[in-house]
Amino acid sequence: MPQQKTFTTLSRSALYDLVWTKPVRDLAAEFGMSALALAKPTARL
Numbered sequence: 001m002p003q004q005k006t007f008t009t010l011s012r013s014a015l016y017d018l019v020w021t022k023p024v025r026d027l028a029a030e031f032g033m034s035a036l037a038l039a040k041p042t043a044r045l
Contacts, residue, residue, distance in 0.1 A: 005032075015041075 008031060010018070018027055025035040 024039050028035040028038040031038065
């Protein structure tokens with residue numbers, strides 16, 4: 001059976017704070033995505 005995806009919604013300021021407290025690769029692993037996929041939207045902050 002395929003694993004069901006869950007979505008997490010973060011505000012811009014919450015994402016900004018997280019990126020400054022942990023490495024992007026660690027945050028990406030917590031959210032179940034690649035570091036590149038997380039880095040793209042944060043580069044626009």
